[in-house]
Amino acid sequence: MADASPLPLRFTGQKSLVHRLVLSTLTGRPIRVSQIRSSSHTNPGLAPHEVSFLRLLEAITNGSAIEFSYTGTTLVYRPGLITGSVAGHGASGGVIKHEIPDTCRRGASYFLTPLCLLAPFSKAPVNVLLTGPGVITSATPTGDLSVDSVRTAILPLYAQFGITNNLELRILRRSNPGPGGKGGGGEVQLVFGHQVRLPKTLHLLNPGRVKRVRGVAYATGVAGSNNAHMIEAARGVLNPLVADTYIFSDVSSAPWLPAPEKANPAAKRKTGVGFGLSLVAESSTGVLYSADVASGPAGGQPPEDIGRHCAFQLLESIAQGGCVARAAAPTLLTLMAMGSEDVGRVQVGRDVLATEEVIGLGRDLRAFGASGWGLRDAEGESGDVVVSIVGRGVGNVGRKIA
Numbered sequence: 001m002a003d004a005s006p007l008p009l010r011f012t013g014q015k016s017l018v019h020r021l022v023l024s025t026l027t028g029r030p031i032r033v034s035q036i037r038s039s040s041h042t043n044p045g046l047a048p049h050e051v052s053f054l055r056l057l058e059a060i061t062n063g064s065a066i067e068f069s070y071t072g073t074t075l076v077y078r079p080g081l082i083t084g085s086v087a088g089h090g091a092s093g094g095v096i097k098h099e100i101p102d103t104c105r106r107g108a109s110y111f112l113t114p115l116c117l118l119a120p121f122s123k124a125p126v127n128v129l130l131t132g133p134g135v136i137t138s139a140t141p142t143g144d145l146s147v148d149s150v151r152t153a154i155l156p157l158y159a160q161f162g163i164t165n166n167l168e169l170r171i172l173r174r175s176n177p178g179p180g181g182k183g184g185g186g187e188v189q190l191v192f193g194h195q196v197r198l199p200k201t202l203h204l205l206n207p208g209r210v211k212r213v214r215g216v217a218y219a220t221g222v223a224g225s226n227n228a229h230m231i232e233a234a235r236g237v238l239n240p241l242v243a244d245t246y247i248f249s250d251v252s253s254a255p256w257l258p259a260p261e262k263a264n265p266a267a268k269r270k271t272g273v274g275f276g277l278s279l280v281a282e283s284s285t286g287v288l289y290s291a292d293v294a295s296g297p298a299g300g301q302p303p304e305d306i307g308r309h310c311a312f313q314l315l316e317s318i319a320q321g322g323c324v325a326r327a328a329a330p331t332l333l334t335l336m337a338m339g340s341e342d343v344g345r346v347q348v349g350r351d352v353l354a355t356e357e358v359i360g361l362g363r364d365l366r367a368f369g370a371s372g373w374g375l376r377d378a379e380g381e382s383g384d385v386v387v388s389i390v391g392r393g394v395g396n397v398g399r400k401i402a
Contacts, residue, residue: 018110021053021057036072059096063080075289084119085188100135120335126190133257136175136177137175158289161196162197167212171187197284201339203325218250230306236308247277291311326351374387
């Protein structure tokens, strides 16, 4: 009898690796990724954050098979069923505890955003605790969002698809990037308790006008006055746009991490010191635009510059137009493609649609069997584009079986 398992889809390079793993898990199609940093003489193959994500993927699924070559430059992934935090499949007491190594340079949002995409299609609720010496809750130099922006700008998007109950993202301990941008020592818990058979079809065609701005200024292991300086500088830029601007201030101590020495094996050191700002603008139709800036690992940036930079970044995100910000576009478009077999429409700014990430996502979705996107100019003089996507009807296999 011939083997019924489908042949793996073939990809090359490390770009969009996480999103391809997510699409593979949702559609049930195995993938083979080759030439992962094969040209690097010092660090070929999978990076520490990619290996850590594969471990997390294995913990929330049942029956997944992961194989990679001796050098780590070739990866074969055969997906299993998304089980969530089911006892006996990596969870203890209903919580999956995932430890991130101190060599990780990526923020916690690198793990949280794909995890949120998988959670609605899980057989059981998802409850994951990210811990260890590599958890960075702030924005990072590698371009990751802060956990605050995931909570205020990414999670609310799921309400557009009828996914609203028991969604919570808790920051138990804050941390900025450590020395050299590596490690942090923070702690984050994601509770995603709303599982659906199929996401609702989305029609989002009216960006509206910005009516309020909310934000979080955070200082970890430094003086709380840095928050006041960031807030004042940001309000100086944003107040002419909208008067309803409120930015919360959060001051916390820096986490202690073990740093054993020959003379003192129990020695510890502070890490993850810094400050940053997360801003979210909401329009009259519920559209969200976000911006995120944090101090670098080397320091040397005054808080006023961080505040102004973040405010200008938010204005740039609003100016790009459309009903979805650049940071949230991959999440929204993926959920539309995985929804019921109906045509969904969303208005997207040209600058957002033309990004390498969104174009690559469209190609990857087509490779996994989704339909192509229909594009037409939006009405009016906004210059936006209306993207029409026919859902694939993949749905939640676990709930279908149950």
